Structures are given as structure tokens and as C-alpha cells.
Amino acid sequence: MSLFNNEKSHGIHPPGNKITSNKKIERVPLPKQVILPLSQHIGAPSKAIVKKGDEVKVGQKIAEAGGFVSVPIHSTVSGKVTKVIEMVSSVTSNVGNAIVIEADGKDDWVKIDKPSKPNKLSKKEILNRVKEAGIVGLGGATFPTHVKLQPPPDKKIDTIIINGCECEPFITSDHRLMLEHGEEILKGLEIMMKVLGCNEAYIGIESNKPDAIENMEKIVSESNISGEVIVELLPAQYPMGAEKTLLKRILGMEVPIGGLPMDVGVVVQNVGTLKAIYDAIYDGIPLVERVLTVSGAVKEPKNIISRFGTPASEIIDYCGGTNSNANVMIFGGPMMGIAQISFDTPTTKGTNSILIQKNNTEVEGNCIRCGTCVENCPMNLMPLMYVAYVKKNMYDELKDYWIDNCVECGSCAYGCPANIPLVQYIKVGKAELQKRRPK
Amino acid sequence: MDNLFSIFIMMALVNNFVLAKFLGLCPFFGVSKKLSSAVSMGIAVIVVMFAASVVSWLLFYQLLVPFGITYMRTAIFILVIASLVQILEITIRRTNVNLYNALGIYLPLITTNCAVLGVTFINVDQAFNLAETIVSALGAGVGFTLVLAIMSGIREKLDLADVPKAFKGIPVAFLVAMLLGIAFLAFGGMV
Amino acid sequence: MVHILKNLKKGIINENPVFILLLGLCPTLAVSTSIDNAFGMTAAVMFVLISANIIVSLIRGVTPDRVRIPVFIVIIATLVTIVDLTMKAFIPELSKSLGIFIPLIVVNCIILGRAEAFASKNTLADSVADALGMGIGFGIAITIISFFRQLLGTGEITIFGTHVFSAPGLFDNPMSVFILPMGAFLVLGCLLATLRYMGAIESG
């Protein structure tokens, strides 16, 4: 126990509940209709290039990137565009447009542009293919990958960290991916190392996935990848999979406040993203589907692979439907996932899990300053101060407590004995601060 | 040396101006809303107390006592303090604008701060010599600043508390002062 | 006439110097240990307040703006010295128990505040009414506080040696905290809160 508790990496240990870790990835039947929001990633929304009545095929581009920090969107079924609707985004909670495509059930693919020699592609070609395939960070943050692969010239990247932690309870999609598609992940990593010109990579996996560690170690040792790839065993602790904590744990470095991992020469990438990069470069397939975990209060929890835009209700039906008292549906894990407003919400690129729960929110009590949140905070912040200041509409003071450093991991609210929704207060505080910031 | 030390402790803690002697209450409650202003005010009070004590001591023993008109001390002392504050204000204002913004607005308040006048009276009443006067002035000022800082820290925290409407602001500050006063009783008998 | 009455009432109720303006706290809290002290203090403050207001009001056109405050202070200091000496001569005991708070009237915010804010801008009659009102307001407040403090702190009420009544249970075990400085804070704090709760004064 260190004296001042500063050096210890803080975190919590929620029950793992990884009930699906032994379930093989299954493919969900094709949906009858998909709804594809134009804003499935962080950054500018994509711009639709199809209109009502257009016939589309699988993998056909239906929206192009709306800026540098943006990616195109591809149709995930073959069929006809029936309408463009307005819907609340399941990721950003903002109102945006979505393209609705009626599937014809044929699953016709567009002509795939498969490179003949994927190993010989130039850096520029790779970047272009990654962008055109619409790849974003599949860990949940959905940051466009091609942007991450092009750091500003003054920032030299020397290390890549592959995030296979999956520290959130319930979710096992990355775990299954590492077991079933380890080779592809490693090939994806090879491409990334080539693009970024670095020859050091770590694959961080939590200790509660011994089979995945074993598998990845085996694959790494058998491969003839150039450069050093180390599989790092990490303690099972939340939030180990957050970029900044992962970086600190593996490399012992801290990202400066307000900075990105690239400021210390590191890029952190999720295993799912690597698989997507592999698919795009070796097979020329754009990002139209992903692995996700369906767990919680469903009859048959499963790991499945499904096309984007599939209504969650169809996936849940495939898993046997929900238990009777379930009234919460979360996209993502229970710690950071976003509760959805309806079972019909379509999945998007960032949906790594569909979690069904019974609501267990309790009445908010008075803060007794027990310090649990301070102790739990992986960023060494004082979350209780945010609650106090937001309650009193004092937003300027939030900056004195470095609110921008908060990653909203939810460790504080998880442990709070008074059931205070700290994350919500923090989100309000951040939004208000943003609003008040001089433009 | 021991004597000086005990005078300092006496003035700062045991007979704290605010909590035990009821001197300087107006600025104590008025300027204790923010820690930064409380500290600024405290520094200003220490400076003025020091200067006023020295000047008033000189005047009292060099002018009033020889002429046998010690009862004139009220008028003379307040005049001296008022002028000192005025001089200090002009000086800061002209030389350092930032310091003036931080301190200056509290300076006029000090003129009517009974703590300053009070310390000069106490020095004279206790027949302190010059060294003792200086220590006692510093002790009183430090004690005042300490309590002011504690109070402002507590009031900043109370700003975030769910204080009942009737107690908000000054009444709850009175309660804090009461509890602080009780706590400061602990220093009783230390000298 | 109407507005003279209004000025009078203002000091007692609407702008009570202690309960509402929170001015002159030091003497209010320090000497309110007994009703005797409260009366003595009120008398001294009222004399200085009224005289100062009269003088300031009379010379209000004459003093140049820049030396206004120093002049006021000198006037008040003179008046306070008079009071101090008078009290020492005629009621030495009371004077002793009030201690340095008699000379400290010089820096009482009520007096300088009224001189500066009111008397220097208004006619003689108005100024006198204002001073009277403020003085009575101060007197009422300090008397109420000292009543509670004396009652709770000693268990009995005595005014200038005359025993008025004693509270049965309290007299045997008086709560000495109320005679100590802390008691003053507690009484005034609770009093203010009660007045606010009843809606008698506005919450801040």
C-alpha cells in the first residue's frame, strides 16, 4: 500500500459476468431492413450520396466522408433505399439523418477491389483503403482510424498498443475475436506498424482471458512479423481498457492533460479495428459488419456477427428474446454503454455489445464525502467536487479540478454509496463549460 | 524572548481578536466569502496593524504621556490610522495595479476596522514596550488572518452545501464562528 | 413630517442596523452579556450618532469632498472622547464593563455609515430622525440579544441591580456558554434565522 496512493493505478473490480466467453461467434440472419445513421463515428457526419428509390448492393458506398475526421458509410444489405429519416443518434444523442434500406434478401455484393499483392501496397494506398473502407475504432469510441494512422509530422509514433483488455463486464466480443481471428489481427497489426513506421507493439490482455493470451502468444511466436510484438498480461481491473490507463500500465507513461496518446508517441488500437484493417487491405471488404456480444437478461446470451443497421430487436429475437422484467437496453458495456430509447434502435459501427438489464437505479442520496470516488478515479480526480459545483451552477470552478481530464469511465458512480449519478453530473458540467467557453 | 513569544500566542490564539474579543467582526463576516480575498484582507490588516501600532506607540509615549493628555488617544489614534490607510492605499494604487485590485478595495474597510484601533488600545493599556507592541500587533494580525482564512475556507465549502434558506449566508456564518470559538477555547491557558 | 416619521421607522424596522444591515456587530456582540451593558451601550451610541448626524448635517455644504471622511472621523472621535470621559466620571462601573468598546464607537460602522450615507446629504430634521431611528433600532436589537444571553447564561434577569425574574431550571444550571463570546454568535445566528424563517426579514 503506497503511502500517498498516487502511484497506484486506481480502478474497480465489478463482477465480470463474462457468461459468453465460451460461445463461438454466430452469424445472425440478414435483416429485412436496415437503418444506417449518417453519424456513426466521432467527427463530421457523412454525406448521403444515394436518394430515395436507389437500388444498392452490399458494400456499396451510400455516404461519403463529411470532412477529414469522417469516414464513408457502406450499404450493409442489397436492396432499395426507401427513405431518409431523422432519428436520435444512439451514439451522440443528437438528432441526425439516417438512411433506411429495404433488403431484397439476395445479399448481392458490389465488385470487390481486392489488391493482388497486399504486402506491397504503399503507405498512401493503405491509408486510402482504410479510409474508403469506412473503418473507425471498434472499441466503442468510433474515432476514424485513418486519422489515427496519420499523426501530424511533428509527432513521431514509436509504439503501438493493441487493446485486447475488454475490461467491461459481460462483453466478450474482442475475446472471441482474439481466439477465432488471431492471425488476421496480427496481420492487421503488421499493416499498422508499416504505416506508422514503428517496430514496437504491445498486445494488452487482461488476466481473466488466459486462453486468449495463450492463443495470441502462440500466433505471435509462430509468425515472422518484423519488429517486436509483446503480449502483455494485465490485471483484470476496470477501466484497464481505457487508452490512457492502458498506456500508463504498459509503458509507465502518462498522457498530458488534454493530450492524446500520440503526444507521447503511442497509438492505441482495438483488436476489432485490426481485424477490420486486415479485411479491408487483404480482402478489400469495407466495414459492413462486426462481432458483438448479446448478454444480460436474454434467454440465450451469444456472441454474434451482424450487419450494421440491424434493429436490435431482430438480434435479440435471434438470441431467444428478453427475460420478462428487462426494461433497459444498453449498447456497449454496463459501465460506459449508452442506454437506448427503444428496442428497434439499429446497431452501428460502435456497438460492441447489446446488454439487456432490469433497471436498478436507486434514489440519489447526500454525498457523505467518503472519498470512494476519489479513490476509484483512474485519472486521480475528485469527482465529488464536480457534483457539488454542478449542483450549484458554478461551472468555472470545475476547471480547477481538471474536469476535462475525466474519461467518464463510471468508476466513481459505480462505487458511490449515496448512489449519486456522478457521470451524469460530470457530463452536464462538461457540456455547460463548453457552452460558456468563449468561442 | 519567552515573553515575546507568549504575547504572540496570546494575541493570535488565546485571545483571538475575532473569536474572543469581538474585534473586527464586520470585515470578518464581510470579507470571508472567498479565500483569496480573505487572505488579501488579512495581509492588509497585518500591515496596517503593524504600522499603526508602531506610530501610535511613538505618539502615545512621546507626545501624549509627557503632556499628560492620554485621554486624547482615541482621536489621535484614529487620525493616525486613517492617514496610514490613506497613504498605504495611494502607494499601492500608484505602484502596483494588480496588488491594488487584489488588496486595495479592502483598504478603506480597514479604517473602520475596530481590530486595528483595538490593538493600539490594548498595547497602551497593557503598557507594552516597543518590541512587545510590535509582536502583539503581529500576533493580533496573524490571528485575525488565520481565523479569516479558516472562515473563508468553511464558507466556500458552505457555498456548496444545502444550507436551509433561513440560515444561508450570515446566520450560518455566525454558527461557524460560534463553533470556531468553542474550538479555540482549547488554547486557553497555554501561556 | 411624514417622511421624518418614515426615516425614523426605517432605522427601527426596514433597515435595522443590526438585524438587516449587519453593521456595528462588534459592540452588539461584545457587550450584550447583560441588559445593563446593552442600555449603557445604546445610550453612548445614540448620543454619538445623533450629535454626529447633527454636526455633519450642519456642515454638509462646507466640507470639501476630498477631506469629508477624515473630518467625519475627527468629529466622531471628539464626541466619543466626550462620552468616554463622561461615563468614566459618572458611571465608572458600567464604563469598566464596556471596556474598550466605548472608545471603539469611533469605528462603529453605523455611525460613520449614517454620517456618510445620510447626514451628509440630508437636512437637519431628517438627519436627526434617521439617527434616532437607527439608534433605537440598534438599542432594540442589542437589548433582545442581551436578554437572551443573560437569561440563558445566568438563569435570571436583573436590570441595574433590580431582580426581575429567574427561570427555575436554568438558575441552578445556567448555560455559561451564553455569557462567553460564543453564545453571542449563537444567539444572533439563531435569532436571524428565526426572523428569516418567519418571514420578518428577507433571506439573503
Next chain:
Amino acid sequence: MAEETVDQKRLVVSTSPHIHDKKNTKKVMYVVCLALLLPIIGGVYFFGIYTLLVVLVSVITAITTEFLAKRLRKREFIMDGSAIVTGMLFALVLPPRIPLWAVIIGAAFCIAIVKEAFGGLGHNIFNPALAGRAFITVSFAGLMTSWIAPVKSVISLDSITSATPLGEGFSYAGSTSDLYIDLLFGNVGGCIGETSALFILIGGLLLLATGVIKWRIPVVYIGTVFLLAWLIPGQDPVFHILAGGLFLGAFFMATDYVTCPMTAKGQFIFAFGAGVLVILIRVYGSMPEGVAFSILLMNAFTPLIDRHVKPKPYGYIPPEKKSRFPLKKKAKTTDVADKPDQDSSTDKKEGKK
């Protein structure tokens, strides 16, 4: 179809996280109550059944006062156990034969003035039980200094006056080691709950084991007292930590979440300061016992400590130090034009601090 039934049902939406630890305020409070039962049993054993009455009256008064205060504020009264803890703690720091009316006044003061007037649970600045005790001490000095010797019989109402170990008239007949043993088991005069160091220690260890309190404050507090007493000639360090209410204060009072600093570093400062104050008051002050006052004084410092001792956030780079009050140059006019902007920018920062 499943969809139809699903559609009928309205979903519940809340912010993440969607799972929660099982710990809650109520449980914490009841664990503290449980731990406090030990010193109470000790008190009843040493000073008779009357002490149990004192505890009961104190707890009932505390709950009633809280209920009334909430009614006055038109708030919902929630039985979260904090009033019970306050009531128990307050009773434990009273002399064994205190009249019940004094208990009622004190407990009501604890809750009404020290806790509810500041905003209720979580908002009080001072530890209610200790502030109440200090208030009663100042109010009824006579009552609070009449100690009795342990009667060691539950039904006895005897009251043989005796001095507390830290009091002035205290003398002990046996050897030093006998004194230590008596102090440890509580066979000495004193407050209801603070005589038996052993009982309090067991209660405190229960709190430590359940994770309700952290080791820092008790260890640093008691350690500081021990060390200082050892350093000052003529003082007996073992006697100093065993006598009086140090253990009760260290385990149950100083660790009060609401009134102690939140950060580990802050808690060190808090406990160290309290330890120094205890020795100062006991050795140099006029009061025999300093635990209550030392904690109250440090409670007053807690906001300042909390403000200045923040944990260093992840990725923090300390800013370059700049003078807050740069002296104005005596320059005449040349840089007046651009000077104000520069000045005001620093002003703004100060203002917001």
C-alpha cells in the same frame, strides 16, 4: 411476435454506469453502529445500567431532532442511520452520571445546530458529536467534570467521585504496568465510552476490516501523539495514548467522512495536526483532555486542506510559476497602451481562483 410486446413497453434510460456496487450509506452507518455497540457494552459494564439510559436518550433525541428539522425544512425524513451514529457517539463522550436533561440539550444541539443548520448529512463542517460535547462542556462545566470511579456492576447506581487519568487529582496506587492494564481494559474513571481502549480498538478494527474507515487517520493520529509524548521529557507515551478518549477519537470521530479531508495526503496532515494539538492541549493547555478540541480544530482546517491538497491528476504538468503581482514599471507612456490588456488577463485568472 416479440417485437409487438417489446414495443408496448417503455424502456428506462439513465446515464452510464448501469451497474452499481452494493455498498450504500445506510449499510456504512449501521456497521458503525455495530462497532459502537462494543464501547457501549464496556460503558454499561463499568458504569452501570444508567449509561445505557444515557445512550438511549441521546439516540432518541438525535432522531427526533432530525425528524423535526426535516419537517421544518419541508424535506423528506430518511432514516439513514446517521442520526443514530451521532446520538451514540455523543453519549459515549459524556460522563457516566450526566443528568438526562443535559443529554437531551446536547443531542438536540448536535443535530439541530451542528448538522441540520449546515444543510444536513454530508454538509456539516464540524463533527456533530464532538461539537455537542464541547458545547455541553462549555455550558455546564460542573457537570462535565464530575467523574466517577468504575463500579463494575451493571445494576449499580453508585457514584464515587474520582479523577480521570488525565485530570489533575489523579493518582494511581499500583505499578505502571498495572496502570497500563487498567487503562487498556477501562478500569478507570472517564467518559462512558472512552475508558476501555481495548473495546474501542476491537470496534475500530471491525470498521477497518469492513473497509468503512481507512488506516491512515487512526494510525497517524495515535502515532503522532505517541511520538510527541515520547519526545517531550517527563511524559509517558503509553499513558498518553491509552488514557482519555484518544482511541475513541482516532477510530470513530476523526475518521468521520464528512468532516475529514478526502485525499490520502490531506488525511495525513489532518491526523498529524490533530495529534500535535492533543499533546499541546494536554501538556501546555489548561484543559486535561484535548482529543475533542483537537479534532474540532482540525475540522475547521479541513476545507483549507481539501482545497490545497488535491491529488495530482493523471498527466498533470505543473504550470510555470509567474509572479502574481509584477511591479509596474516607472515608464511614462510608451507601454501604457498594451499594458492594460496584459494586466487584466492576469486579473481575470486571479478573480476566478
Next chain:
Amino acid sequence: MDNTVLIIVSLTLVGMGCGIAIFLVNRFLPEEDKLLKKTEEISKFLPGMNCGACGYPGCFAYAGEIAKDIDILQTSPCMVLMNDDKKVKALGNALGVDLSSGDKKVAVVHCGGNSEILYEYKGIDTCKAAAQLSSGFKKCPYGCFGFGDCVNVCPENAISIDPEKKIVVIDPDKCIGCGLCTKECPQNLIEIIPAKMPQYLACNYLSKKNIPGRERCPLGCIHCRICVKASENEEVTWNEEKDLPFFDPEKCVPSPAAVEKCPKKVIFERNET
């Protein structure tokens, strides 16, 4: 009599000494900062209650900002809060700008509050918090949540919550048009309009031409433009950016036809106060 002389002499001497000291200090120190002087000048006219409504820490700091940039005055609620034409004019005179307050202004809420509930919201009961979860728990993502963030900031207690519709109601008689509430509303539903505006739209459904308001709210603007057609003299125009009818606050022309013909009755008439 010696004493009398002594008193007079000593008091005079001390007084003179003090006077000389002040004079000397005054004489030999450098010029004072001009900005500071201006700041003090301005702060005399400010309310001095340090309420913080202007967004600066206290009146003196605010005065300092005004001294630098006079335009700040126009955009802050302070002038309205002072509620005293004389003082405002005096400040204007001192600064050499015209600050005549003009017409009385009031706040209106652009929502009728009839939207159904979309999901069960669990969390902090403030509008700001509710707005962050999927654009609010009502079917209309632009409507009033009725938690009353604005109620708390109103200096005149003019805002209350309608217990039935669960939306905020502004009392036009009490409202002084300071605009503090407009900043609080996360949905940007409150607008300051001239008190003599004869009508306003009680809806803020920013259509992107895809879903008409009626699917979300029985009392929502359906963007039918009947009001524009009904108004003969262009009292009502169409705000293309928001896709909502627009009543020009500069003109303040009544349009009874628009009020009457609106199929959703979402244009509210208001009586001049």
C-alpha cells in the same frame, strides 16, 4: 487652561503631520493607472451587489471589463436587473454612450408542452441533465422538459412550473426581460421579445422536412405555412433556416388571421402588458 492649548496643539500637530505625509506620498508617486480610475468611475454606477449575473466575479471586475470594452454593457443582463432608468442613464452619461433602455421586454417559452413521453428517464432532475440522454425523454426532441432550471435563476420569481403540462410558465407581469433564463435552457426555448409582440409561436420544432411535428407532438408546428398564406401584409414570414414561421420583433404587427387559421393552434396570442 494649559491643557486646552495642549490638546489643540497636539491634535493640530498630528493632523498636520498626517496631512503632510499624505501630501508627500501623493506628490512623489507615479501617475495612477487610467484604466483603474475609469473602472472605479463605472463601479460607482453598478448595483454593487456582486450577484455575478454578468458572468464576472463581482461588480468591480465587471466594471474593469466595461472600462476596456464598452460593448459588454449591451450584452449583459445587469442593466435590466438594475431596473432603474435613472441609474442606467447616469452610467450612459458618464461613459458618453446612449443606454436608454427602450421598450419593455419579456421572455416567452416556445413550447406548448404536449409531447408524449418517449422513455422513462432516471437520473438527475434538471433539464440540462435530461437533455443529454437521447435529446430528452419526450417524443419531441425540441420541447420543454419542465424540470425548471430556469425557475431557479429568475431574479423576480416570474417563472413557475405548470403542474399539469409539466412545462414552465412565465408570468409576463413579473418578468423584467433580463434574459438570465435564456442561458439556462438547454433546449434554447426561451426568447426575449418586446412586450408588445401580439403573438408568438409556442413550438420550436426545427424540422428537417422529414418528420412533421405532429408525429411527435399533438400541438406541434407541422410546417404547413398556412399562417404565412393567411397573413395579408406579410406580418408572418418564413424562417427558412429553422423552417418555422417568424414574427418580426422589429415590427410587432398583430396577425389575428394567422392565430386563427393555424391548424394546430400553436400560435399563441398575447396581451400587451
